[in-house]
Amino acid sequence: MIDITLPDGSVRQYASGVTGMEIAQSISEGLARNVLSISVDGNVWDLSRPIEESAAIRLHTWNDPEGKATYWHSSAHLMAEALESLYPGTKFGIGPAIDNGYYYDVDMGEETLTPADLPKIEQKMLELAKEKNVYQRQSISKKDAVQYFNEKGDEYKLELLEGLEDGQITFYTQGQFTDLCRGPHIPDTSYIKAVKLMSLAGAYWRGDEKRKQLTRIYGITFPKQKELTEYLELLEEAKKRDHRKLGAELELFMFSEKVGQGLPIWLPKGTQLRERLQNYLREEQEKMGYQMVVTPHIGAKQLYMTSGHYAKYGADSFQPIKTPKEGEEFFLKPMNCPHHCEIYGHRPRSYKELPLRIGEFGTVYRYEQSGELHGLSRVRGFTQDDAHIFCTVDQVKGEFLQVLELTTKVIKMMGFENFTAQISLRDPANPEKYIGSDANWNAAEQAIIDATKEVDLVTTTVYGEAAFYGPKLDFMIKDALGRSWQLGTIQVDYNLPERFELEYIGSDNQPHRPVMIHRAPFGSMERFISILIEHTAGKFPLWLTPDQFAILPISDKWIPYSEGIKAKLAAEDIRGFIDDRAESIGRKIRDTELKRIPFMLIIGDKEAEKGEVSVRRQGQGDLGSMSIDQFISMFKDQLEVTS
RNA sequence: GCCAGUGUAGCUCAGUUGGCCAGAGCAGCUGAUUUGUAAUCAGCGGGUCGGGGGUUCGAAUCCCUCCACUGGCUCCA
Numbered sequence: 260m261i262d263i264t265l266p267d268g269s270v271r272q273y274a275s276g277v278t279g280m281e282i283a284q285s286i287s288e289g290l291a292r293n294v295l296s297i298s299v300d301g302n303v304w305d306l307s308r309p310i311e312e313s314a315a316i317r318l319h320t321w322n323d324p325e326g327k328a329t330y331w332h333s334s335a336h337l338m339a340e341a342l343e344s345l346y347p348g349t350k351f352g353i354g355p356a357i358d359n360g361y362y363y364d365v366d367m368g369e370e371t372l373t374p375a376d377l378p379k380i381e382q383k384m385l386e387l388a389k390e391k392n393v394y395q396r397q398s399i400s401k402k403d404a405v406q407y408f409n410e411k412g413d414e415y416k417l418e419l420l421e422g423l424e425d426g427q428i429t430f431y432t433q434g435q436f437t438d439l440c441r442g443p444h445i446p447d448t449s450y451i452k453a454v455k456l457m458s459l460a461g462a463y464w465r466g467d468e469k470r471k472q473l474t475r476i477y478g479i480t481f482p483k484q485k486e487l488t489e490y491l492e493l494l495e496e497a498k499k500r501d502h503r504k505l506g507a508e509l510e511l512f513m514f515s516e517k518v519g520q521g522l523p524i525w526l527p528k529g530t531q532l533r534e535r536l537q538n539y540l541r542e543e544q545e546k547m548g549y550q551m552v553v554t555p556h557i558g559a560k561q562l563y564m565t566s567g568h569y570a571k572y573g574a575d576s577f578q579p580i581k582t583p584k585e586g587e588e589f590f591l592k593p594m595n596c597p598h599h600c601e602i603y604g605h606r607p608r609s610y611k612e613l614p615l616r617i618g619e620f621g622t623v624y625r626y627e628q629s630g631e632l633h634g635l636s637r638v639r640g641f642t643q644d645d646a647h648i649f650c651t652v653d654q655v656k657g658e659f660l661q662v663l664e665l666t667t668k669v670i671k672m673m674g675f676e677n678f679t680a681q682i683s684l685r686d687p688a689n690p691e692k693y694i695g696s697d698a699n700w701n702a703a704e705q706a707i708i709d710a711t712k713e714v715d716l717v718t719t720t721v722y723g724e725a726a727f728y729g730p731k732l733d734f735m736i737k738d739a740l741g742r743s744w745q746l747g748t749i750q751v752d753y754n755l756p757e758r759f760e761l762e763y764i765g766s767d768n769q770p771h772r773p774v775m776i777h778r779a780p781f782g783s784m785e786r787f788i789s790i791l792i793e794h795t796a797g798k799f800p801l802w803l804t805p806d807q808f809a810i811l812p813i814s815d816k817w818i819p820y821s822e823g824i825k826a827k828l829a830a831e832d833i834r835g836f837i838d839d840r841a842e843s844i845g846r847k848i849r850d851t852e853l854k855r856i857p858f859m860l861i862i863g864d865k866e867a868e869k870g871e872v873s874v875r876r877q878g879q880g881d882l883g884s885m886s887i888d889q890f891i892s893m894f895k896d897q898l899e900v901t902s
Numbered sequence: 903g904c905c906a907g908u909g910u911a912g913c914u915c916a917g918u919u920g921g922c923c924a925g926a927g928c929a930g931c932u933g934a935u936u937u938g939u940a941a942u943c944a945g946c947g948g949g950u951c952g953g954g955g956g957u958u959c960g961a962a963u964c965c966c967u968c969c970a971c972u973g974g975c976u977c978c979a
Contacts, residue, residue, distance in 0.1 A: 362974095374907070460974030461905025468976045472905055475974070503971095507913085516952085516970055572979060594979055628903050628977060629970090637978080726979055745978090777979095814936040841936070849940035863938055873939080881939055 264315040279306035280446065283318055293320040295450070296329035296443045303329065305396055305443040321482055331356035333394060333433075333444040334384075334451055334480040335363045340436035341383035342476075346370055350413045351438065352464055352473050359490075359741065360479030364462050366415065372474055377456040380476075388451040392434035394444035401425035404439060415464065415473075451480050453487035500739040502792035503634040509797055509855065511788075512635065521632040521639035523785055528805040533784050535803050537620055540644055540669070540780065547661060549616040549646055554598035556622060560588040565758055566597040567694045571727050576626050595621035596752075596777055599647040600759040603773070608763040613773060614654050618646035620784070635789035636744055642784045648776040649761065652702075655751065655774050659710040666734060666747040666780040667716075673791060673800075675736050678746075680716050682707055683731040686723030693727050695754035703751040704730045728754045729777075739793040746782040746790065751775075797855045798878065801898050808835030808894075809856045810872075811847040813863035815839060820867045824860060824887055831891050852877055858894065 260272045263282060273282065279297030283290045283306070297304050298317040303325050310316075319326035335354035342349050342365060352364030399407075401420065407430075408416040416439050420428070431440045433448055445451075455478060462475035481487045498504070506512050511529030518524060525533060541551065560579060563569040572593065579588035592598070599617045608615070622642045631637050648658050670678050684704050685693055693700065707730055711718050718732070725731055729752035733745045752775040755761075762770040781787035791799070801807060808828065810821045821837045828835065835856070838847045844861065851859050859875040865884065866873050872890055874882040885893070 371906080458973050459906055462975045463904080466976070468904070472975075474905075477974080514970090520970065566979090568979060575977085576979090596979085623979090625979075630903065630905095630975085631977065632971090728979080811939090812936095813938060816936070841934095843935095843937050843942055844939065845937085846941055847939095852940055859939080861939065865938080875939060 261310065262313040263310070264313075266317050273310075275311050276309040278309055279304060279316070279318065282310075282316065286318075290318065290320075294318045295320055295326040295445050298325060303443050305394070306446055308396065308443075328356040329443055330445055330450065330482070331361040331480065333448070334454070334478065335361040336394070336431065336433060336436065336438055336440070336444065337384050337387060337448055337451055337480075338380065338456070338476065338478055339363055339365075339438060340387055340434055341380050342367075343436055344387075345380060345383055348412075350415055352415045353419070354438075357477075360457065360477060362462075362475050362477045364415075364464070364473040364475045366471070366473050372459055372476070374459060377459075377476075381454045381456055384451070384454045387434055388448045388454075390434060391447050391449035393447045394442075395432045396442055396444075397430045397432065399428050399430050401428055404428050404430065407437070408439070450482060453481040453484045455479055455487055455491065494740070497739040497741075500793045500796045501634075502636075502738075502789040505792050505797045506635065506789075508853075511792070519639070520629065521627060521637075523635055523638055523640070529788070531805045532799065532803055533788060536781065536784065536787070537644065541618075543665060543668075544616075544618055544646065547616070547665065548614075549618040551618050552599070552602060554592070554595060554602075554619060554621065556592050556624070557589040558592055558597060560590060562597045562601070563590055563593075566594075566600070566755060567728060567758060568594060568597065571694075577624055591624035592621070593623050593625045595619055595623065595643060595645045596647055596755060596775070597759075599645075600755055600761060600775075603647075603649050604759055604761050608649075608761075608773075610651065610763050610765045610771070613763060614648050614650035614658050615773075616646055616648045618644075621645045635785040636738065638785055641786070643779045644781045644784065644787075645777070645779050648778070649756070649763075649773040650776070651763075651765075651771070652774055655706050655776070656710055656713075658776055659706060659749065659751065660714065662749050662776060662778045662780075663710060663714060663716070663732070666749060666778070669780040670734060670736075670747060673794075675746075675790065675794060677737065679735045679743075680711065680718045681724070681733045681735055681745075682711065682718050682720045683724030683726075683733055684720060684722050685725050685730065689723070693725065695728065695757070699753035699757070700730070703753050706751045707732050707749075726750055728752050734782075736790050738790060744786055744790060746787055747780045748778065748782060750777040752777060798857075799855070801857055801894075804855070804857060806835050806854070806856045807833055808858040808860055809847075809851045809854075810835065810837040810860045810862060811844060811851065812837065812839065813844050813861065815841065817862045817867055821860075821862055824862070824872060827887055828891070831895075833891070833894060848875065858890075860890070 261275050263271050263273055265271065279294065280291065283294040294306060296319045297306055298319065299310055300314045319329065321327060321330065332355060335356065339351055339354060346367055348368060350366040352366070354363030355361065401423065404420055405417060408420065419439060429440065429442060430437050431442055431444055457477040457479060460475045460477065461472040463472050464470040479490065481490065509528060510526050511532065512526055513524050515524060557580060560569060563573070576593055577591045579590055581588055602617055603615065620642050622640065624640045627637060627639055650658050685700060711732065729750050732749045734747040735743045736746050737743050756773050756775050761773055763773055765771045810824055812818050812821045818837065818839050825835065825837055838851065840847070848859060855877055857877050861873040861875060871884045871886050873884045874890055876882055
């Protein structure tokens with residue numbers, strides 16, 4: 260007998276060789292119907308795999324991530340079977356489960372798939388699913404595995420096999436399809452009831468752009484048709500929140516082919532929004548001792564040679580602008596830090612000046628590959644809420660913590676609760692990608708790790724994501740469609756001060772090298788606002804929204820009265836306009852609702868007689884009639900709640 | 903940059919296998935209406951069918967090429 264420990268800590272005894280499915284059945288029929296896979300001492304297994312020794316287990320259903328992952332991975336195999344049956348000779352790369360579904364990378368030779376082919380594959384999958392084919396696990400020797408894929412002519416699987424050790428190789432077979440796979444899988448294909456192939460994309464084999472591009476097919480499956488329908492509806496809803504769509508509808512920003520791709524143009528309403536955000540941050544930063552500066556949009560080549568940006572990005576940036584007679588070369592500013600280093604270094608500095616916090620809403624220009632551009636999230640010209648803190652080694656931690664506090668405050672104030680913090684460190688395998696000494700890097704990386712620990716910030720650590728001059732702490736947030744974007748960033752840098760030979764005179768009357776902290780709580784105004792739009796669906800916080808009210812006179816007889824109301828509100832710094840069009844009140848309300856203007860003040864005979872306004876809240880409806888003073892006080896209450 | 907797809911009026915979309923002057927709704931303009939909580943009525947104007955080239959008696963429709971956009975991949979100081 261073996262001891263099986265359940266998640267609640269209770270221990271049950273089973274005969275050695277018991278399977279996950281048998282355990283589930285012994286607990287309840289319902290569980291046995293719904294269970295998809297099992298964790299045995301932390302490793303996810305098939306339900307049919309015998310458990311030989313005592314272990315702690317967790318049974319996974321559709322309701323946990325491991326269960327979904329098993330389900331979707333099995334769905335990828337089902338899709339592969341369908342592809343092999345419809346397109347014999349298809350070669351397979353990898354086919355993992357992802358956050359929402361799965362994909363499989365395939366090489367179809369001369370054949371090209373188009374979206375029109377997808378329904379046919381979906382049909383085949385459903386057909387095969389009904390066969391209730393069992394996912395059969397089989398251990399296989401490396402030699403036999405190599406022979407199998409040699410005969411099949413699948414060089415991708417053969418390459419994957421090269422990285423595997425003999426004795427640890429397993430095949431899974433369902434129906435007519437056999438795949439090299441670690442598993443685990445759901446019991447059989449009949450669990451898969453609803454299938455949708457979402458999209459086709461090119462994907463480089465092993466993520467290497469020098470290698471062949473395979474066809475990636477994204478799909479998702481569900482145990483119930485209803486769940487698929489709901490998922491697709493959710494996607495439709497998310498698309499309505501897309502900042503590119505709302506940005507156009509609310510007239511926040513635009514793009515123009517003539518101006519150039521990836522170069523956002525801010526319209527008056529968007530500019531208002533952006534400047535309010537900047538003013539907010541400016542005030543917060545002034546409280547913290549920041550000093551604002553303004554630097555030019557271009558810089559001489561030498562500046563970027565000194566900073567190292569030229570060596571790293573010179574070939575992949577906008578190419579230099581040259582003076583017509585002298586041929587001097589200037590680059591569009593891709594970063595503000597070199598300019599700020601020059602500000603630091605323009606005269607001798609004393610330790611008494613440190614920490615020196617230099618801030619700038621600096622507009623920078625970077626060449627991004629055309630296929631990468633995306634609304635406001637990925638552009639070629641954008642404004643960073645940038646600042647560089649020059650401080651002593653001893654001050655690094657304190658400064659870092661202050662920046663961390665500011666950044667999390669900003670993120671939380673905007674209501675972005677679902678952010679993740681990522682520590683981005685060097686890629687140990689590629690030291691040539693970075694400048695500076697190991698000692699500098701170690702100090703910088705340790706500073707970030709220590710500071711995040713001190714405030715108990717939950718972080719993930721990713722190697723290879725550091726900037727070339729230093730490690731970063733990045734704040735990641737998802738957009739409406741679940742894509743993750745980096746917003747705020749904090750970077751500790753020992754290297755640029757060295758390259759710019761920055762110094763300060765210490766209390767010992769000796770020169771010392773300062774440390775630099777790069778930081779941008781929003782990241783860029785463009786990307787931050789793109790996320791803000793998607794998270795609020797265009798219903799911005801009251802303090803930020805371009806128009807806070809619209810006065811809707813029922814007939815133009817009440818326009819003069821409306822003017823008076825508007826003036827009273829303006830005196831209280833409440834902004835808005837009068838809709839004086841000769842339209843019906845229903846029409847005015849509809850248009851104002853669609854513009855996401857928070858308050859509608861409706862004025863007709865009744866209100867004017869009593870000296871009141873009838874208040875309607877966007878998205879909520881009629882709040883009834885009240886005096887203008889009552890409205891002002893209600894407005895101010897809400898202003899505080901949302902700010 | 904790469905793979906796949908899309909591009910018709912300011913917006914959303916129709917335009918059969920290539921065939922008379924390219925259509926609709928909304929928006930816009932003009933006029934009428936003076937309205938009570940999500941679209942008042944009528945009239946009018948508006949399109950190099952993304953650009954260029956080609957095939958054809960004839961191209962929005964077929965082919966080539968460039969541009970932009972969408973979904974991914976790679977990249978992201």
